[in-house]
Amino acid sequence: MLKPSFNATEPLDLQVERALLEAIGSGRLAAGERLAPTATLAAQWEINPIHLQRALQRLARLGYLERKPRLGTVVRARRKRSRVAVLIENDPKEERFHSLRKTMQLLDAALERAGYDAHFFDNLHQRFAEERDTAVPTLEVSESIRALRPVALIDFGFDPVRYQSMQWALELPRVRYCTPFHGGELSYSRESFFRLAFGHLARNGFRRTLLIARDSGNARFLEMARRNAREQAIEISRTILIPECSPEISLDSLGYKMVTQALSRWQPDDSPREAMIVVDDILLRGVARALEETGPAGWREWEVVVLGVKGIRHRYPMAVTRVEIPLDELVTEMVRLLEAKLLKRRLPPLPIEVPCRLYGSK
Numbered sequence: 118m119l120k121p122s123f124n125a126t127e128p129l130d131l132q133v134e135r136a137l138l139e140a141i142g143s144g145r146l147a148a149g150e151r152l153a154p155t156a157t158l159a160a161q162w163e164i165n166p167i168h169l170q171r172a173l174q175r176l177a178r179l180g181y182l183e184r185k186p187r188l189g190t191v192v193r194a195r196r197k198r199s200r201v202a203v204l205i206e207n208d209p210k211e212e213r214f215h216s217l218r219k220t221m222q223l224l225d226a227a228l229e230r231a232g233y234d235a236h237f238f239d240n241l242h243q244r245f246a247e248e249r250d251t252a253v254p255t256l257e258v259s260e261s262i263r264a265l266r267p268v269a270l271i272d273f274g275f276d277p278v279r280y281q282s283m284q285w286a287l288e289l290p291r292v293r294y295c296t297p298f299h300g301g302e303l304s305y306s307r308e309s310f311f312r313l314a315f316g317h318l319a320r321n322g323f324r325r326t327l328l329i330a331r332d333s334g335n336a337r338f339l340e341m342a343r344r345n346a347r348e349q350a351i352e353i354s355r356t357i358l359i360p361e362c363s364p365e366i367s368l369d370s371l372g373y374k375m376v377t378q379a380l381s382r383w384q385p386d387d388s389p390r391e392a393m394i395v396v397d398d399i400l401l402r403g404v405a406r407a408l409e410e411t412g413p414a415g416w417r418e419w420e421v422v423v424l425g426v427k428g429i430r431h432r433y434p435m436a437v438t439r440v441e442i443p444l445d446e447l448v449t450e451m452v453r454l455l456e457a458k459l460l461k462r463r464l465p466p467l468p469i470e471v472p473c474r475l476y477g478s479k
Contacts, residue, residue, distance in 0.1 A: 142230030148194035202267040208276035218254040252284035290458035306470035311345040319349035330396035372403030405434040
């Protein structure tokens with residue numbers, strides 16, 4: 118096998134595992150093919166054998182590889198491609214759900230490599246509205262999902278338990294991609310974002326910050342922010358929550374309006390050492406426009422930390438320090454959890470929260 122390219126931002130075990138999965142999924146490692154001895158392959162890839170050993174053990178547990186006496190590690194013949202139904206509550210075409218589009222692309226590719234056909238059903242909040250309002254089963258949508266005969270479900274906030282017409286789906290293995298706040302099994306770690314953001318500000322001498330975020334409707338989110346701020350001796354001078362909006366209203370416009378209103382009632386002190394944390398970088402254009410028109414003097418000297426998504430870049434109107442949600446790692450964990458449930462393997466501790474990564478100024 119050719120040596121893969123590794124990076125310094127992800128755990129090496131995951132990168133090795135992903136490289137082997139891609140080789141198996143693409144056919145470069147065919148069923149029945151024997152891998153080189155661990156020490157030999159590790160030397161070729163210039164990595165510590167322990168990382169390769171861990172990846173091989175996990176792939177063997179998931180059924181991709183088989184350890185045979187006197188033969189070594191052999192690629193297992195994969196079963197006939199099975200179908201996985203991906204149920205998505207929201208409409209990924211809407212601006213506010215922009216990260217869903219990237220997640221779906223990565224998930225489709227990851228399931229393909231793992232030997233599954235992914236079938237996506239989105240905007241289910243709207244498509245099941247009648248059943249929600251009248252309790253009359255929405256059979257058309259439910260039956261189109263059922264007709265696939267999926268072996269498992271991946272649930273992005275839809276939660277079929279709420280619908281009479283979807284009760285059949287509760288018998289299938291299901292991975293719930295949602296925050297632990299809402300009973301999910303897998304998400305990015307909001308705790309890690311706040312820890313990185315406030316830690317960065319503290320290391321650079323900032324003791325005050327604005328906090329601007331989309332309103333999650335969950336008090337634990339704000340308490341998490343306040344706790345991390347206290348631990349770093351940072352004062353949150355003002356919290357501005359941007360409410361959920363209809364698709365007709367852009368987040369730029371709503372962010373501009375809400376921040377303008379908040380700043381008009383805010384009297385900061387004269388200290389230039391103010392900072393700003395923006396939870397979702399899609400809000401930043403509207404926030405910058407509001408600051409330009411109504412912000413205090415010297416706001417351009419503020420340190421700005423934003424939460425973004427790996428692989429999705431926006432044009433920023435100011436210099437920022439970026440904390441990223443690693444969607445590729447999230448999708449890897451999602452497929453791994455799905456396989457563990459399908460193969461009735463021991464599950465990892467739940468919920469799984471993938472940590473964010475801190476990057477420099479952009």
